[in-house]
Amino acid sequence: MSGSSVNLELREVTVRFAGLVALDGVSLSAPQGRVTGVIGPNGAGKTTLFNVVCGFVRPRSGEVRWRGRVLGRHRPHDLTRLGIARTLQGLGLFPGLTVLENVMVGADRQARAGFWSGLLALPRADRDEAALRERALARLAELGVAGEAARLPGQLPYGVQKRVALARALVAEPDLLLLDEPAAGLSAAEMDELAELIRGLRGGPAVVLVEHHMDLVMNVCDQVVVLDFGKVIASGTPAEVRDDPAVLDAYLGEEVAGA
Template sequence: MGTLAQPPDTTGSSTPYEDRSPTARLEMTGISVAFGGIKALTDVSLTVEPGQVHGLIGPNGAGKTTMFNVACGLVRNTEGRITWRGEELRRLRPAQLSKLGIARTLQGVGLFPGLTVLENVMVGAHKHARAGFFSALFAIPTSDKDDARLRERAMTSLAELDADGYAARYPGSLPYPVQKRVALARALVAEPELLLLDEPASGLSEEEMRELGDLISHLSGRMSVLLVEHHMDLVMRVCDQITVLDSGKQIAAGTPAEVQNDPAVTEAYLGDAVDDTTDVSELAGIDGGTQRG
């Protein structure tokens, strides 16, 4: 991933990114989800504070992906409430996220195969477009200026992830780790206040994962991050707070150190009852492989 964690050089450029401190808070309170009478989540709560990296973890089938999908509007919670910027979000839909200042990546890259890398990232910048649909359709000059502006934003986002060299390529011709970078660039180009990351480290090498961790830490200076991840070493390194789920229920919450030393967490991951003498630090070495929750 090269200079993945390095911010773009803004000297003498008109980069759209500005230094800003995040101020918005995401609160998910008493979230329950039922599918056909089966409880996938039961009374789960978490708060992502401004500028915080909040990890959501748990063993296979814990419900973390379901909780993430509730935050994205992909799954409707049957009980509980979601509050963003101090206002409750009712009937949240994925199409609303961009206008709300929220961006997401999913477990798969979700790139459009028929668009170039640059065009894929430009899709994520649509909220910054000034020209309307008909202006673009009929190639009105305003649309040309808008297109140039969006291209600049997209290239800046790609450069931040050291992926601008792939701008003219198509996603299918790129290695999976590079596709992951492009998907992340598409989320970042929207300049979100909250970034939702679903297993961003999947398919990455150890070195690429280290650079991803550096990037996430850097991003927390201008946005909040909700991270679903099964690589415990990454989670323990970059997260300020962690919420742990098991079988759809919240079993622990706190700092990485507090969670790492919680016997309930160790039991959930290792499957055995533990006591205070158990070396729970081995949690940091757990690699969930292809686990999904």
């Protein structure tokens, strides 16, 4: 990780649910401009890790540091202000809003106020709304779906909807992008396109990718952290992790999608 500033850092994070230790002294860092994969068998603690970063779950002990400061009391609604965006396991798109409106909703709070005022046709919001619309269209164009801006999500193939969800996460220009199983439900061809899109994010935000599809992880990640029963059992480059006996052991008996 030398040469890049570390944006997200977990230090000895432990999360307990009743008697169950979901994360057990987990430390990891996700540098800016790089893609960090978090993998592990079912129940390993991957989603819990995202939930801690997003403020849905408070750790019993340990620290989450973001841009060098401890994130102690943040809540999910603080994320945009903090420069953090997350895509959900599902799509999370609003079915009654157009693709463009869905992406505009992902922008920062100030701009969003402009968006809602814009919907109410308040003149002072016109300029904000136009700027936001332009940014949203630019993100859609980068992801190759600007032509669908006026359509409703339900009218579009799943892979296209996924791109819209990614555009929504990117419109606020986050410094940290959390991708929660983005390949779920995609065809092989759509997954190749997704890999291309994620690789295209290199050099931008810190990207943390939780994913079951090993081939995607191995293709797009600069570094991979492997969790098993809440503990980090391996970390390193995709090649280092792939050949690690502890990782092979952890996955023994697991059906690894795409492996």
